[in-house]
Amino acid sequence: MKRHGTFVLSMMAFGxxxxxxxxxxxxxxxxxxxxLSTVWGGFSLRWYGELFRNEEILRAVLLSLRIAxxxxxxxxxxxxxxxMAMARLPRFRGRTLFTAMILTPLVMPEVLTGLSLLLLFVSxxxxxxxxxxxxxxxxxxAHITFSTAYVxxxxxxxxxxMDPSLEEAAMDLGARPLRVFLDITVPLIAPALLTxxxxxxxxxxxxxxxxxxxxxxGSTTLPMLIFSKVRLxxxxxxxxxxxxxxxxxxxxxxxAARTMRRRxxxxxxxPAPLGTGTG
Amino acid sequence: xxxxAAAERPRRRADPQAWLRRALALPYGWLLLFxxxxxxxxxxxxxxxxxxxxxxxxPLFEVAEDGARRLAASLDNYRFxxxxxxxxxxxxxxxxxxxxxxxxxxxxxxxxxxxxxRAHPARRNLLLMLVVLPFWISFLLRVYAWMGLLGTNGTINxxxxxxxxxxxxxKLLYTDTAVFLGMVYSYLPFMILPLYANLERLDPDLLEAAxxxxxxxxxxFRDVTLPLSFPGVVAGxxxxxxxxxxxxxxxxxxxxxxSLMIGRVLFEEFFANRDWPVAGADAVLLLAIxxxxxxxxxxxxxxxxxxx
Numbered sequence: 001m002k003r004h005g006t007f008v009l010s011m012m013a014f015g016x017x018x019x020x021x022x023x024x025x026x027x028x029x030x031x032x033x034x035x036l037s038t039v040w041g042g043f044s045l046r047w048y049g050e051l052f053r054n055e056e057i058l059r060a061v062l063l064s065l066r067i068a069x070x071x072x073x074x075x076x077x078x079x080x081x082x083x084m085a086m087a088r089l090p091r092f093r094g095r096t097l098f099t100a101m102i103l104t105p106l107v108m109p110e111v112l113t114g115l116s117l118l119l120l121f122v123s124x125x126x127x128x129x130x131x132x133x134x135x136x137x138x139x140x141x142a143h144i145t146f147s148t149a150y151v152x153x154x155x156x157x158x159x160x161x162m163d164p165s166l167e168e169a170a171m172d173l174g175a176r177p178l179r180v181f182l183d184i185t186v187p188l189i190a191p192a193l194l195t196x197x198x199x200x201x202x203x204x205x206x207x208x209x210x211x212x213x214x215x216x217x218g219s220t221t222l223p224m225l226i227f228s229k230v231r232l233x234x235x236x237x238x239x240x241x242x243x244x245x246x247x248x249x250x251x252x253x254x255x256a257a258r259t260m261r262r263r264x265x266x267x268x269x270x271p272a273p274l275g276t277g278t279g
Numbered sequence: 280x281x282x283x284a285a286a287e288r289p290r291r292r293a294d295p296q297a298w299l300r301r302a303l304a305l306p307y308g309w310l311l312l313f314x315x316x317x318x319x320x321x322x323x324x325x326x327x328x329x330x331x332x333x334x335x336x337x338p339l340f341e342v343a344e345d346g347a348r349r350l351a352a353s354l355d356n357y358r359f360x361x362x363x364x365x366x367x368x369x370x371x372x373x374x375x376x377x378x379x380x381x382x383x384x385x386x387x388x389x390x391x392x393x394x395x396x397r398a399h400p401a402r403r404n405l406l407l408m409l410v411v412l413p414f415w416i417s418f419l420l421r422v423y424a425w426m427g428l429l430g431t432n433g434t435i436n437x438x439x440x441x442x443x444x445x446x447x448x449x450k451l452l453y454t455d456t457a458v459f460l461g462m463v464y465s466y467l468p469f470m471i472l473p474l475y476a477n478l479e480r481l482d483p484d485l486l487e488a489a490x491x492x493x494x495x496x497x498x499x500f501r502d503v504t505l506p507l508s509f510p511g512v513v514a515g516x517x518x519x520x521x522x523x524x525x526x527x528x529x530x531x532x533x534x535x536x537x538s539l540m541i542g543r544v545l546f547e548e549f550f551a552n553r554d555w556p557v558a559g560a561d562a563v564l565l566l567a568i569x570x571x572x573x574x575x576x577x578x579x580x581x582x583x584x585x586x587x
Contacts, residue, residue: 005496008397011390012406018387019413019467022424025434029427082306085299092300094307101310103577107518109525109569111542115549115562116317123320145313148306177298206417209527209546223419230423230532234430242420249415257408 027246030239047240057225057241064205064222067136071143072200078144079151079196084185086152087159102153105146114213117142121214134216142214143207147200154199158192191260198256202249318566325356325559356560366544366561370568373540376455376530377523380462381470384519385512387463388470392511393504395471396478407475414468422461422532429457429533457533462523469522470515477511478504510579517576521569541565 030048034041051057082102085092092098105113121131121138131138166188170180186193208223215224229235360366395406413421428434429451436448451457481504489499527542534540541561549558 008390008394011387012394015387015391015467016409018464019410022421022428022464023413023416025427026420026424078306078309081299081302082310085303085306089296089299089303092303097315098303098307098310099581100577101314103580104573105314107521107573107576109522109542109565111525111527111545112321112562112566113317115545115558116321117313119320119324119555119559120313120317141313145309148309152306177296181298202415206419208419209542212546213549223417226417226419226423227528230419230426234423234427238420238423239427242417242423245420246416250412253408253412253415 023246026239027243029236030243032236032239035236047236048244051237051240051244054237056220057222057237060220060222060225063136063219067140067143067221068201068204071140071147071204072197074140074144075147075200076151076193076197079148079200080155080189080193082148082152083155083192084159086156088164102149105149106153108146110207110209111213113142113146114210117145117210118213134214135219138214138216139211139219139221140204142210143200143204146210147203150199150203151193151196154196155189155192158189162188191263194256198252321559321562324556325563326354327356327556327559356556357564359557360560360564365539369539369541369544370564372538373524373542374568376458376462376538376540377520377526380459380466380523381516381520383459383463384466384470385516388467388474388515389512391467392471392474392478396475396481403479407472410468410471418465419528421465422528425457425461425464425533426452429460452533453535453538455534455538457535458530458538461529461533462519462526465529466519466523469518473514473518474508474511477508477514481507510583513575514579514583517572517579521572521576524569525565 031043031045032041033044033046082098086099086102089095117138118134121134124130125132167180167184170184171177175183206223207221208227211221212224212227215221226238226241230238391410395403395410398406426433430436431448431450431452433452435451436445439445440448485503485507486499489503490496494502524540525542525545526540527546530538530540530543531546534543542565545558545561545565548554548561
């Protein structure tokens with residue numbers, strides 16, 4: 001029996017080409033020696049040189065990385081608690097509201113989130129004098145808020161697919177709840193925590209709209225800088241920057257995928273006694 | 280505590296999740312403060328009057344001379360937004376662009392999700408990863424990639440000129456067509472993933488039974504696969520439509536002057552015109568429009584959660 005009709009196969013080929021050709025072209029043009037973006041002027045690393053000498057871009061990269069690392073870590077902590085509560089507590093006060101608040105950021109248009117958070121910060125400043133200046137910290141708070149929702153959803157779906165008997169056994173054997181959480185639950189949901197952290201990190205690095213609203217003077221994140229440069233047209237330096245980002249992301253994903261496959265393979269070839277497993 | 284109560288305590292098993300109940304206060308409090316709180320404030324500010332000051336709007340409560348607080352709300356901003364022809368056009372245009380983008384995503388995404396779900400199990404994960412991978416690369420840069428493709432001197436025009444198909448470059452960038460391309464390109468994974476999750480769980484016995492009973496492949500698809508995949512279609516469409524309605528980056532970078540969308544106008548109103556109350560009213564109206572689709576999304580998600 002034929003698995004696929006010609007129509008489905010050609011749609012898949014078209015779809016994947018659609019997804020990857022634009023990215024491939026950006027990479028190709030990043031090695032273009034000509035400053036006219038689409039006229040091929042021979043292979044050159046010129047734009048990479050300009051990129052790494054551009055202090056404005058490097059400063060923005062550093063700020064973005066700092067915000068992303070901070071917000072991903074806090075969001076993973078908050079999101080794990082939220083996801084565990086949704087998976088393990090069948091009822092608690094305000095569960096409906098809580099679920100709604102977790103699901104809303106997944107679809108909420110960014111202009112709404114950004115505008116409303118800025119107005120909150122302004123009101124808080126009027127009432128309590130905090131936050132004094134908007135910048136890295138207000139952007140981090142905004143990113144933590146929406147990233148928490150993503151982490152919670154990932155952790156919840158990992159936990160609902162998991163047998164609670166290991167945790168219950170540890171509890172019956174007298175382990176304290178915190179012990180059970182750290183020694184049993186966390187290792188079991190580690191892949192979800194890693195995925196959640198990486199997703200939160202990426203979402204933070206990626207955000208233009210919300211950061212534009214809640215940022216203050218002097219705090220320009222990388223997407224804000226890129227946007228101000230590309231708003232007026234194609235910029236060869238940005239092609240080089242995009243290529244660097246693509247290479248980092250692809251490498252990161254390849255490593256993460258390999259690690260997870262290894263972990264799963266190790267789990268599959270049990271039963272090895274605990275503690276004797278090799279790395 | 281009485282001795283009896285102390286003796287009785289160990290017998291009653293303590294709530295093992297007590298710590299989780301307490302720890303839940305952290306994310307709960309955070310979301311109340313930074314997610315729910317802000318929306319109430321937007322509502323408040325959309326009812327204020329703009330003034331030239333920092334922050335540029337009047338306080339909602341005015342303290343009268345006798346010390347009593349008076350609610351100084353006005354619906355002027357809403358009246359302005361709702362009576363302005365440009366705003367009306369913007370809202371309708373956003374609905375149109377988001378709806379067409381969603382439909383296009385569905386047309387491209389459904390066959391892909393179907394193909395992946397029917398692919399050899401060993402290949403499924405790789406194909407899925409290929410769908411998700413672009414999502415991890417900066418959204419902004421992916422939209423930017425289309426500027427290079429569609430520009431007057433862009434790759435597509437250069438190719439068509441070189442092949443002799445056209446004599447003069449086509450106007451592709453800064454049009455609604457470019458907005459559609461950017462939307463489909465950016466939101467395609469959000470359509471494919473829920474569709475795939477749904478199609479993959481479809482019972483193959485049902486399809487075989489239909490085939491055994493004499494249905495042609497086309498009929499099997501129309502009478503069995505398509506109706507059963509309806510929840511996936513709804514989830515995918517909502518995940519694309521809702522954020523597309525408020526999209527800012529795509530219409531700003533790829534769209535023309537006529538490709539007005541609420542997100543873009545709100546951003547301009549806020550940053551260029553510094554009219555915060557009108558931007559607030561804009562935001563509240565956008566939220567009001569999206570309330571039904573967001574409610575639907577929450578309803579379907581909650582139902583899906585109950586099933587698992």
